[in-house]
Amino acid sequence: MLRISKMTDYAVVLASHLAAADGAHAARDLALQTQIPEPTASKVLKKLARAGVVISQRGAKGGYALARRPEQIGINEVIEAIEGPIAVTECSDESTDSFCEYETNCGVRANWQRINLAVHRALSEISLADMAFPGTAELVSIALSGKDAERMRDAGTQSNDVH
């Protein structure tokens, strides 16, 4: 579940790169700048475009640009663009849903939703803007700039122990 695939890593790198330098950029340029093999970068960008994270412009002088402002794009969108819906179990698929033999199992399975939700929430609290500007990233628990602060407040109030 929780091992990050290379493709996803690429996606975050590329999206963050776009966030840092706005405007349209060709896949080729992005690939060079991020040190990602060109065909692979292209593949990733296509998926991001399909998912609505970036918009594409075809033809000469075309390229990719973020679909929205970096602060308005959650990291979950980038991840889901590559990996599909987050943390689904077979049981939460429409097909075999509501078909468990033992109520204990079924109860457990229903609670996967809770896990999914928690993860989804945690990821959506992190925006591309947070990723694009490392300067403020180190200071997670200390001082944060305005927008970041608001976002972090809701995310991190429950408990701060990470053991």
Next chain:
Amino acid sequence: MLRISKMTDYAVVLASHLAAADGAHAARDLALQTQIPEPTASKVLKKLARAGVVISQRGAKGGYALARRPEQIGINEVIEAIEGPIAVTECSDESTDSFCEYETNCGVRANWQRINLAVHRALSEISLADMAFPGTAELVSIALSGKDAERMRDAGTQSNDVH
């Protein structure tokens, strides 16, 4: 990254099952009760034992039991027992750490830590008790004894808030 593997699903089911009925249980019995193929269940339980989530007793009358009380076991432990450390990128491995060519990439990679942290925290806030007793799942802070579990199991199968 975020697709849950079957093994992990099994692990959660088995651990939750143990949480609901405390005491030692043989792998064989657990497999039957959870409808998980026996060799596979056995494999999963071994991993859980290795990770310290459950304790094992060998020999006749042996079996598996939770290592701690259900409320004290985070779901992240169960997941990590099967899948290893959560959400690592190659960059965050000791080997190639601190060796990025482009500062933008490096900044992004550093921010993976933030993502990892967010996910980890979200998961650690869900305990096995929450999974085992769906009815009282909202009340995270309330501790339950093993005996209460059986009572709850009958009553508490309906409160599935899927947000």
Next chain:
DNA sequence: ACATATGGGACTGAAACGGTCCGGTATATA
């Protein structure tokens, strides 16, 4: 001793992952 039950690892078929390549289509520019 003997039956029971876990520990560790080897092994296999199937699926996913990482990466590449190609033909098709849209578009800016000369």
Next chain:
DNA sequence: TATATACCGGACCGTTTCAGTCCCATATGT
């Protein structure tokens, strides 16, 4: 209009991981 540019949609392939099974060694209660 002709042409170069650049994205779109897949096909393809080698490698790795996943899911599942099986076997033998070891520990333990009766």
